[in-house]
Amino acid sequence: MSSGTDTDFGLPEAAGGGTSGTAPDAAPRTAGAPQAAEAPKTAQAPQAPQAAEALQASQAPQGAEAHTTAARTGEVIAASDLHAAATGADTFPGALREALNRRGLSLERVSERLRVRGITISQATLSSWQRGRSQPERARSLRAVDVLEEILELPSGALRSLLGPRRPRGRITPVGAEGTALQILGEDSVVEKALGARFRHFNQETGSLMVHDVVTVGESGTLSGITTTNVLRASRAGADRAVFVHSFDDEAAEPVDIRVTCGRLVEATYLKGLKSLVLEIHFGRELAKLDTTVVSYAVEVSPSETPATHYERWTRTNLHEYLQQVFFHPGALPTDCHRYVREKVGAPPRAKRRIPLNDTHNVHVLTSRCKPGVHGVAWDCGPGAGTTGTGTTGTGDRPG
Known part of the structure; x- marks a missing residue:
């Protein structure tokens, strides 16, 4: 399945291969599904050639945790640049997090190695540094940064040079949209890892009013595609783009084509290690405060072996309306x-209610005044699911 995000980003929970998508205020997640069923292709508008070329060009391995899709202003950019953009590796938190992942060291081991060298830095402090909640400023902390560069096998000054101006001491408590997102997603979520330093200011200039997800399950029972339409409203003048995140549950499922029908695709980056797709879509103009715009896109997914069982979207704000088909x-x-509804990702489902399948083989859920949380549809696979056809997974709020 896949997961989608808030209007600002999305992350789904899935029990199958899938992806998660993010929008400014609501995000979907779907579970694996087969090739597109004969459903209305809301996303069957003209394909964005830039995205398709970038997706295909980057499918070849590019080293560790390659970003298999990338398109930015119509050009495929270097894997290193993609990594920096997607993980925030050009910032202190992003560079520290990337180095830790590359070396495969836990915060506990790093803290212990620092202690052996006479520097006491707690795991909590290291976690705060890599999440951008605080930064090293005191003499002891700066000394720890110098030693960290040695432990993580980085060039001298690689981390120190990225430290910004001094901040108020202590942990920076997330407020507003970020705090709500952390409540729903939890700390160190896939969405936060996929966005890196961008998570902190994710889509703060816009919010979702309405979201419409169309999930397609193919003949083999796996997810084959997701189409998402978002109506966004600017919270400040000058907003001109939004970022969306889709997370897949199945490693075999990867986005193979992206079509943007409303808006212009600026970036499409697939983070294979996180099974997440990050999309940046330009509105085509700058919005005035409280102005609205529509973003619509479709993601086609490669075949998967795991049947889809659910699709979820999480939202950190109140949506006027959410429609899922x-x-x-x-x-x-x-x-x-x-x-069903979850209070947060991973929480037990509540308010479960059966929904009927109509004679055109689809179900839908329409929620007005959709509150923050995780909203999903789940299904039990029929006896023939997964026995024929080619399976694919797609993105949505959170498919599984």
Whole structure:
């Protein structure tokens, strides 16, 4: 499945291969599904050639945790640049986090290695540094940074040179949208890792009013594609773009094509290690405060072996309306479907209610005044699901 995010970014929970998508205020997640069923292709508008070329060009391995898709202002950029952009590696928190991941060292081990060298820095402090909540400023902390560069096998000054101006001492408590996102996603979520330093200011200039997700499940029962339409409103003048994150549950599922029908694709980066797709879409103009715009895109996913079982979208703000549709191939009809809500990612589902499958093989859920949280649809696979056809996974709020 895949997951989608808030209007600012999305992350789904899935029990199958999938992806998660983010929008300014609501994000989807779907679970793996097969090739597109005969569902209305809301996303079947003209393909964005830049995205397709970038996706295909970057499919070849590019070293560790390669970003298999990349398009920025119509050009494929270097893997190192993509990594910096996606992880915030050009900032102190991003560079520290990237170096830790590359060396495969836990914060506990790093703290112990610092202690052996006579420097006491707690795991909590290291975590705060890599998350951008605080930064080293005192003499002891700066000395720790110098030793960290040695432990992480970085050039001298690689981390120190990225330190910004002094901040107020102590942990910076997240407020507003970031704080709400952390409550719903939890700390160190896939979305936060995928966005890196960008997570802190993720889509603060816009908020979602309405979101419409269309999930397509193919003949083999796996997710084949997701189409998302967002109506966004600017919270300040000058807003001209939004970032969306889709997370897949199945490693075999990867985005193979992206079509933007409303807006212009600026970046499409697939982080294979996180099974997440990051999209940056330009509105085509700068918005005035409280002005609205529509962003619509579709993601086609490569075949997966795991049948999709659910699709989720999380939102950190109140949506005026959220519409979710799931279309099933006639050869992969579910035996039961139900809707549910979670207070946060990973929490037990509540308010479960069965929803009927109509004679055109689809179900839908329409929620008005959609509150912050995780909103999903789950289904039980029929006996024939997964036996024929090619499976794919797509992105949405959070498919699984």
